[in-house]
Amino acid sequence: MTSVAPDPLPVLARKDFVSDQEVRWCPGCGDYSILAQTQKLMPELGIPRENIVFISGIGCNSRLPYYMNTYGFHSIHGRAPTIATGLKLARPDLSIWVITGDGDGLSIGGNHLLHIIRRNVDVVIVLFNNRIYGLTKGQYSPTSEQGKITKTSPLGAIDYPINALSFALGAGATFVARSLDIDVHHLIATLERAAHHKGTSFVEVYQNCNVFNDGAFIEFADKAVRPDRTISLEQGKPIIFGKEQNRGIRLNGTTPEIVELGNGVDESDLLVHDESRPDRTVASILTRMEYPEYPVPMGVFRAVERPTYNELLEGQIEEARSREGEGDLEALFAQGDTWVVD
Amino acid sequence: MTTKDEDEIQELDRVTIRFAGDSGDGMQLAGLQFTNTSALFGNDVSTMPDYPAEIRAPTGSLPGVSAFQVSFSSYEIYTPGDEPDVLVAMNPAALKTNLPDLAKGGTLVVNADEFNETNLRKAAYEDNPLEGDQLAAYRVIKVPITSMNARALKDSGLSPQQIDRSRNSFALGIMFWLYERPMEPTLHWFEEKFAKNPAVAKANATTLKAGYNFGETAELFPDHYRVRKANLPPGRYRNITGNQATALGFLTASRLAKRPLLYASYPITPASDILEELAKFKRFGVKTFQAEDELAAIGAAIGAAFGGALGLTGTSGPGLALKSEAIGLAVMTELPIVIIDVQRAGPSTGMPTKNEQGDLLQAMFGRNGESPVAIVAPATPGDCFNMAIEAIRIATRHMVPTIFLSDGYLGSGSEPWIIPSLDDLESFEVTSPTDAETFEPYARDKETLVRPWAVPGTPGLEHRIGGLEKSDTTGLISYDPENHMRMVAYRQQKVERIADDIPELTVLGKPEGALLVLGWGSTYGAIISAVQRAQSSGLSVSAAHLRYLNPFPRNLGDVLARFDKVLIPELNLGQLRMLIRARFLVDAIGLNRVTGRPLKIREVEEQIYKLVQQKAVSVA
Structure with missing residues (x-):
């Protein structure tokens, strides 16, 4: 037999992942940037287009699958993780992306988000957090700050907000990261890390809704103040931030402290970021750092390996087959006591 | 050993026995052994368990009574009997809750030892019904089952509690003698069931024989009975419950459709058996997923169907209500999923272990918008097998969510079932498109109005679906008024045209x-x-x-x-x-x-x- 060289994989570009649908988000919406970085990332992953599926729930963010020239499923409110789970169990060969938002993922679909993360189903989840309900035109969301005045909270929201990353860590997430819509290099790098992680990758993206919650993150995300008011987490390095790179985070027990470098404080006093810690405590402390008390950490908080749900399920099937042999349906029909009537 | 004369044996065509006792008394086991023995003997049988929703209500209490009814006959029967001819009551509570069902003139076998002050009080009896004439309408046979069982097992080395747990076998022994049943199948079953605990196996065997011998020698019964073999259609049989047949049917459907099966479900009475059954079938490649809730279960089924597998979910009435929105999504996306509803008495939590056919209109209409689905309903426990296959055949051929309406009585009831041969079952493979040139996600077959089942992984067929209204043929989002009217009509007519693909009513x-x-x-x-x-x-x-x-x-x-x-x-x-x-x-x-x-x-x-x-x- 002559050996035949396989056809080379076609080289894809961003345009191959752009669908023919007109994008209908409001001009200036942070979603455009997330879409662009996602489309840009796809060719880098080397996965055939037909093996990629985007699944969403309901909300502005959840229109994203329509704009991706891959397989897509725009489902119902909060349920994207369930559809993604069923698809991944049936088709472990596919690369599955769940697109959700603060309302879709943390309010109506909170339970499903909890359980897909807990099971470590091998999918990427991107949660667009704009701290508002945009599609329904401006009601407060579960991540809106307390006191927020919206149409449904004219005297200020009295709900305490939920922290998406603390939630994910609490559920046992094996990959937890945060990025920012306008920080495009950071965003694509974060999404790429998420894509390569085996297991549930949970990425929160701070996304500006310029119509109903404009400037929700501007106090720390604006380019001018970002170096002083955010932290770029880097694996294996002490946590240092500031335009001058002169401040850092030190742990005092379980409480993080902002310290100035110098005057007897040096890098060895600082918390060294290690996303691979088996224990979730330190990552959890980092997720609790919120502006204005602290600079807001961005990047990968946690990345650990653990068998995925879909692998474990396949493993049980293989094990059952190696132990008991392939199932014999007719033998199964006749299981137990049988008798013959002539 | 003395043998009674043949003339003391009465011939009967059909007998219905109910075993009733405390939920810890092993009544379901006794009933099942009686059933299997009768089926092996050649009778037609039909059964109905009746157990409380409480897992372990207080011992001796009225809510804690568990019962199992079995009807066996020398001709074909279709029900477990309107009312028992014989009631075995292991305590006063069992007597009180089950006596109203016993046929007048029926036989009552009571465990007389348990009619003490404490138990009578728990059953809210003011006087001991075994004394006086309350039971004059029945033939009452008082047997000191507890003490005779204890005596039979005094050398068994078991604790008093373990000994008491064998009382059901003593009672079963009496019934075996009364109706001329062989003990061998049950003795064999004890050996298998208690293989790891030979002392318990031996104790049950000893007391079963003791009960049998007691029936023979005690002369409490004027005669005993014979129910001849039934004239059933020829074939190899086994006994099967509706939920078992449902699980086997869907497993078989997966083979016939040549598509893998994912069963996603959240435990709920009386549907949980199906998940438990299918979870055992891993070697067949079945994937089972115990979801976090009913919504997740159907979501996973839809996801699997999108991926080209058979997406199956199962529940009871309250769960069907929770799945409504997602069923609508499957209607809109025209994906082949099957929803099992093992109905129970409602509304709301209702009576989880009791039977009702209250979900038909929910299945028909319980969704927003014009949202037609296909619905099938098995008629008997064994028929669950056939209709499960039909549900998958209809769902996949017609790209429509299909509801399988069973109920608790079918699910937990049992009947003899002719073991099918795979060769007799027709396969119904549905192909998925691969040609990118001609593919349109919502192009319809002219006859059936069915859209193609295009699955991820197929190059060139990348497309997006969802809950928003679709444009005819292209499947793109559409708010066009005439298009919506046309799509609503298509979805309705698509379901109506299934009538050309199902048998006529006989x-x-x-x-x-x-x-x-x-x-x-x-x-x-x-x-x-x-x-x-x-x-x-x-x-x-x-x-x-x-x-x-x-x-x-x-x-x-x-x-x-x-x-x-x-x-x-x-x-x-x-x-x-x-x-x-x-x-x-x-x-x-x-x-x-x-x-x-x-x-x-x-x-x-x-x-x-x-x-x-x-x-x-x-x-x-």
Whole structure:
């Protein structure tokens, strides 16, 4: 037999992942940037287009699958993780992306988000957090700050907000990261890390809704103040931030402290970021750092390996087959006591 | 050992026994052993467990009573019997809750040892019913089961509690003697069941024989009985419950459709057995997923179907309500999923372990918008196998969510089942498109109006679907008024056209006459038995049973038109009747029972006589 060289994989570009649908988000919406970085990332992953599926729930963010020239499923409110789970169990060969938002993922679909993360189903989840309900035109969301005045909270929201990353860590997430819509290099790098992680990758993206919650993150995300008011987490390095790179985070027990470098404080006093810690405590402390008390950490908080749900399920099937042999349906029909009537 | 004379044996055609005791007394086990023994012996059998919703209500209390009814016969039977001829009551609470069902003149076997002050109080008896004449209408046989069992096992080395746990075997032994049953199958079963605990196996065997010998020697019973083998259709049989048959049916459907099966479910009474069964079938490649809730279960089924697998979910009424929105998504995306609903008494939590057919209209209409689905309903425990295959065949061929309406009585009831051969089952492979040049996600087959089942992984067929209205053919989002009108009509007509792909309704009896008794689901046995009896008395009555509820068989209108009257017995307030009246303008009469119990043959029979005789009077 002559050996035949396989056809080379076609080289894809961003345009191959752009669908023919007109994008209908409001001009200036942070979603455009997330879409662009996602489309840009796809060719880098080397996965055939037909093996990629985007699944969403309901909300502005959840229109994203329509704009991706891959397989897509725009489902119902909060349920994207369930559809993604069923698809991944049936088709472990596919690369599955769940697109959700603060309302879709943390309010109506909170339970499903909890359980897909807990099971470590091998999918990427991107949660667009704009701290508002945009599609329904401006009601407060579960991540809106307390006191927020919206149409449904004219005297200020009295709900305490939920922290998406603390939630994910609490559920046992094996990959937890945060990025920012306008920080495009950071965003694509974060999404790429998420894509390569085996297991549930949970990425929160701070996304500006310029119509109903404009400037929700501007106090720390604006380019001018970002170096002083955010932290770029880097694996294996002490946590240092500031335009001058002169401040850092030190742990005092379980409480993080902002310290100035110098005057007897040096890098060895600082918390060294290690996303691979088996224990979730330190990552959890980092997720609790919120502006204005602290600079807001961005990047990968946690990345650990653990068998995925879909692998474990396949493993049980293989094990059952190696132990008991392939199932014999007719033998199964006749299981137990049988008798013959002539 | 003495042998009683043959002339002391009475021949009977059919006997119904109910074993009743505390939920820890092993009544289900005793009943199942009696059933299997009778089936192996060659009788026709039909069973109905009746257990409390509480896992372990206080010992001896009324809510803690668990019962198992088995009917066995020398002819074909379709129900576990309207009422028991024999009641085995292991304590006062079991007597109190089950006595109202015992046929007058019936035999009552009581464990006399348990009728002490404490137990009588727990059962709210003021006086001991074994004394006085409260039970004068029955033949009462008092047996000190607890003490005789203890005596039989005094050298067993088991603790007093372990010994007491074998009382069911003593009672079973008495019943085996009374109805001439062989003990070997049960003795063999003890050895297997308690293989790891030989002392317990031996104790149960000892006390089973002790009970048998007691029946033979004690002369408490004037005679014992013989129920000859039934004349059943030839074949190899096993006993099967509806939920077991459901699990096997879907497993088989996956083989026939050549598509892998994912069963996603959240545990709920009385549907949990199906998840437990399918979870054992890993070697067949079945994937089971115990979801976090009902919404997740159906979401996973939809995801699997999108991926080209068979997406199956199962629940009971409250869970079906929770799945409504997602069923609508499957209607809109036209994906083949199957939803099992093992109905139970509602509304709300209702009576989880009791039976009802209350979900038909929920299955038909319980969604927002015009949201048609296909609906099938098995008629007997064994029929769950056939209809499971039909549900998958319809769902995949017609790209439509299909609801499989079983109920608790079918699910936990059992009957002998002819073991099928795979060669006799027709495969129904549905292909997925691969040609990117001609593919359109919502292009429809001209005959069936079915859209293609394009699956991820197929190059060039990348497309997006979702819950928003689709544009005809392209599947893109559309708010166009005329397009919406057309798509609503397509979805409706697509379901209606399934009628061309299902069998016509058959009529049991003459194709025309004074009365048609029309049923669906688990009332089959009671209806058929009642109609057969009425027919043998010369009444002009026929029966027809719907196993396809949406769409109806195409000849249903013709069948209805050939009868003067139509009676529809249902375990609800008239849900099928409402559909029949609306669809065919037939003034159907209802027989509606919502007691949590299965329909009785007698209830149907009485109604038949009333309706047919009314006619005779009006004609005169």
